[in-house]
Amino acid sequence: MNVFVAGGSGVIGLPLVRALVTAGHQVTALTRSGAKRNQLRTLGASVVIGDALNREALIAALEAAYPTHVIHQLTALPKDGARRPSDLAATNRLRINGTRNLLEAAITAGARRFIVGSFAILAPRNAVDEAPRDQAAAAVRAMEHQVNEATTRRSIEGIILRYGMFYGPDTPSTVTMIDMVRILMIMGWCRRDQRLQGCP
Numbered sequence: 001m002n003v004f005v006a007g008g009s010g011v012i013g014l015p016l017v018r019a020l021v022t023a024g025h026q027v028t029a030l031t032r033s034g035a036k037r038n039q040l041r042t043l044g045a046s047v048v049i050g051d052a053l054n055r056e057a058l059i060a061a062l063e064a065a066y067p068t069h070v071i072h073q074l075t076a077l078p079k080d081g082a083r084r085p086s087d088l089a090a091t092n093r094l095r096i097n098g099t100r101n102l103l104e105a106a107i108t109a110g111a112r113r114f115i116v117g118s119f120a121i122l123a124p125r126n127a128v129d130e131a132p133r134d135q136a137a138a139a140v141r142a143m144e145h146q147v148n149e150a151t152t153r154r155s156i157e158g159i160i161l162r163y164g165m166f167y168g169p170d171t172p173s174t175v176t177m178i179d180m181v182r183i184l185m186i187m188g189w190c191r192r193d194q195r196l197q198g199c200p
Contacts, residue, residue, distance in 0.1 A: 002026045004065050004111070006052055006102050007073030008045065009036035012117060012163075016073065017045050028065040030058075052098035059101075062109040070106040072116040072143075074098045086132045092139035099143045107155045115159045116147050 003020050007013045008029025020027045021044035029045040030052070031037070040047045048061045052074050062070070076090035099116070106114050118140055147158035 001069050002028075002065070002067045003069045003071060004028045004030065004062060004067035004106075005045075005071045005073060006030045006098075007075060008040055008047075009033055010073055010075055010077075013073045014039070014043070016071065018043050021045060028061075028067065030061065052094055052101055055101045055104070059105040059108055062102075062105040062111070066109055067106070067111050069113045069115065070102065070109075070111045072099060072102055072114065074102070084132070088132070088136040088139070092135055095139040095143040099146050103146055103150050103156070107150065111156060113157045113159065114147060114150065115161065116143060118144055118160050118162050120162055 001020075003025050005013055005017055005020070005027060008017050008027075009031035013029065013031075017027055017029050017040060027045040028048060029040045030048045030050055031040065032049070032051055034049050037047045037049065046065070048065070050057050050061055052058055074091075074094040076094060078087050103114060120140075144160050147160055150156050151158035
């Protein structure tokens with residue numbers, strides 16, 4: 001396959017590019033970071049430096065790559081992961097406008113399949129500030145709607161994958177979550193037996 005990975009230098013993008021190249025596929029990776037170029041090239045991918053919010057440049061990049069499959073891994077998340085709904089603001093734009101541009105570019109380039117990484121936002125309804133979370137949820141719905149609509153029109157075959165939050169053992173957000181679970185477990189053990197080593 002000839003695969004275009006948008007968001008190829010992210011926490012999912014890098015191992016995905018590595019796996020695709022190892023499996024023998026031709027891979028073009030889109031990244032905003034010129035600093036990631038050599039790392040992606042070392043993995044065996046062709047690299048495009050660009051911004052998915054730049055419609056014309058994105059269309060040109062996909063027409064040049066002429067992929068059979070396009071994978072949407074576009075995010076702009078903090079390195080430690082999103083801890084507050086407001087951390088998703090830049091990613092929201094990518095999920096709405098970036099998806100629109102990437103879908104159009106994929107269809108224009110003649111790609112057969114469009115795969116997007118998604119997730120479900122869950123939070124208590126009595127949160128103090130619901131607006132940022134609601135905006136993030138609306139952005140995810142917009143992204144998925146665009147892919148489903150393109151599939152219904154038969155413009156491209158769209159696939160939506162809803163990931164969990166555990167992206168891999170070396171991902172900073174996963175490490176943080178595991179650390180939080182360890183702390184909660186220790187606190188629970190300490191409540192049951194104050195004599196345990198390490199209890200406050």
